[in-house]
Amino acid sequence: MRLNVLERGNGFPILCLHGHPGSGHSLSVFTDHLSQRFKTLAPDLRGYGGSQTAHDFSMANHLTDLEALLDRYQIDRCLILGWSLGGILALELALRQLSRVSGLILVATAARPRSSHPPITWQDNLYTGLASIVNRLSPGWQWNIEVLGRRSLYRYLIEQHTPTAYRYLAQEAMPAYLRTSRQATRALAAALKQGYNRLPDLSQIQCPCLVLAGAEDRHIIPASSQETAEHLPQAEWRCYPNTAHLFPWEIPEQVLTDIDAWLERNPQVVSPYPDQPLVISELPRKTSQS
Incomplete structure (x- = not known):
């Protein structure tokens, strides 16, 4: 499926993947900042936002769509940022395209997600x-x-x-x-019913990874995110106190600062040639009102 894509900025490509429910626009907390230095591509996944479909699909279709998107933009190497479901898709895409993924930023997600969410009344x-x-x-x-x-x-x-x-x-x-379709909800529900555990395969992902979690996350508990980081060969893990699943909207300045610092430590993740890392310049950010 040809996905609707929010494309911003210029430079090394960063593929930004939203969660459920979500859309490319719901990643603006990241793309507003990163697009000042890089080219950000934030697609609406199949069944979300502007990528609607009348047909049922499986989670595997998301990966096929994303591979087609990379081909469409002629991207040989990119950094992937994924939030929640988007982080799971980022891991899957990295496992399928090891040479194509330069690094991963995994936000409130896990390779073996576990929840502590109470029943909904x-x-x-x-x-x-x-x-x-x-x-x-x-x-x-x-x-x-x-x-x-x-x-x-x-x-x-x-x-x-x-x-x-x-x-x-x-x-x-x-x-x-x-704008999240019933088809998208059914696809996710079917995948959750089958269970998901990619921990044994994470050793294949050798690129640098940044894993971020909220200490009070009930949707994907922080222990799941930490477990994922421990199974990734080159991962940094950070857990933010007094935040939950949507922590990038709670403490945007802190999250962006930590992403910038990680990029400074790993400039190869935003270089088209891993042996020739780019020099990343820091840009000032506006302070969020609270």
């Missing part, structure tokens, strides 16, 4: 719907955060209920949720 769904509607109309409104947001399912997605996080929820999460 009708009250959870009610508060989440109300909080989302109000937040869309008035992003980051403190009353909505305290009265509705903290009682909704957002309490399992974020730990720091700040206006900054809620603005991301309004501008990025809700539109992505509304």
Whole structure:
């Protein structure tokens, strides 16, 4: 399938893969910054955003689509950033295209994902719907955060209920949720039912990897992310306290700073020739309001 792609910037390509629900636009916290120095490609995966389909598909189709995307852009070597489901697809793509992937940035994801999410009640769904509607109309409104947001399912997605996080929820999460198809949801549910464990295969991935986790993540617990990092031959792992699954929206400045520092330590991951690493210059970032 020819995927809809949000393409920004110039330079070494970074493929950015969203989670479920999600879209290429929901990775703006990364692409806004990285596209100042690199070429970012943030596709809508099959069944998400602008890549809709009327047919059922499997998770393997995502990988075929992504390989076709790399061919379409004539990309021989790229860095991949994946968030949640996008991180799992990043690992799978690296295993299929070892020579094509220069490095991995894995965000709130794992090769053997485990969850501690409690059962969802009708009250959870009610508060989440109300909080989302109000937040869309008035992003980051403190009353909505305290009265509705903290009682909704957002309490399992974020730990720091700040206006900054809620603005991301309004501008990025809700539109992505509304454009996530039933086919995409069924494909993910079928894959989860089968179970997933790629830990024994991670030794094949020899490129540098950065694995980031939120200490209070209930969707993919941080122990799963740490376990993944321990099985990757060249991985750094960082766990952020007082954050959850959507931690890049809770502490964007800290996450981007750590990614920049990792790129500085591993310049070969953004070089078309691994023996000739590029010199990465630091760019100033705007401070997020909170």
